[in-house]
């Protein structure tokens with residue numbers, strides 16, 4: 001099960017909805033959320049864009065089952081992003097939040113001038129949580145994102161502080177790639193904390209499919 005604290009993710013969800021609303025072509029018909037998990041962003045987009053068919057795809061059957069119970073307007077499927085179950089040039093946009101996908105599959109399925117929207121961690125993402133685990137915290141390196149067949153149109157940063165309960169902080173740690181480095185003592189210390197303040201730092205990128 002994925003930990004989805006509304007307080008932590010609501011500002012990112014609101015920012016995505018606002019940006020997508022502004023840039024999505026008015027005639028857009030189909031959007032796909034790759035690695036949609038339990039559908040937190042997918043469901044919100046389906047509600048905000050009723051004229052667009054929203055699709056969600058994830059390799060986790062359990063996550064898709066949970067999403068299906070909550071978001072009935074979304075078409076969901078269990079599949080790997082290595083081979084998207086969509087025809088050539090059928091999607092007006094793809095959302096990819098911390099999920100893998102081959103560039104060729106993005107280029108194959110997105111219509112000319114369609115969008116790929118990615119969210120990746122900025123340098124200070126989860127800084128205070130990392131400080132619990134590592135003696136010296138390394139800032140997350142910013143990597144340029146090159147998607148063959150697409151041109152980067154816009155890049156936005158979003159940073160805010162989360163105020164988490166101890167159980168929320170411990171659950172968030174479990175979701176991170178550095179959880180395996182955390183000792184049992186660190187996990188217990190987090191659980192015993194009343195409030196844990198932690199920075200988020202996101203990079204939101206909009207890539208537009210080239211017209212060939």
Ligand SMILES: C[S@@+](CC[C@H](N)C(=O)[O-])C[C@H]1O[C@@H](n2cnc3c(N)ncnc32)[C@H](O)[C@@H]1O
Nearest residue numbers: 035036037058059060079080081082097098099
């Ligand atoms: C960190 S979670 C993000 C979930 C969701 N996008 C969100 O932000 O709430 C990454 C998701 O990608 C999915 N995933 C990982 N590899 C995948 C693959 N090859 N194909 C499809 N989904 C994948 C995982 O199952 C997981 O739900």
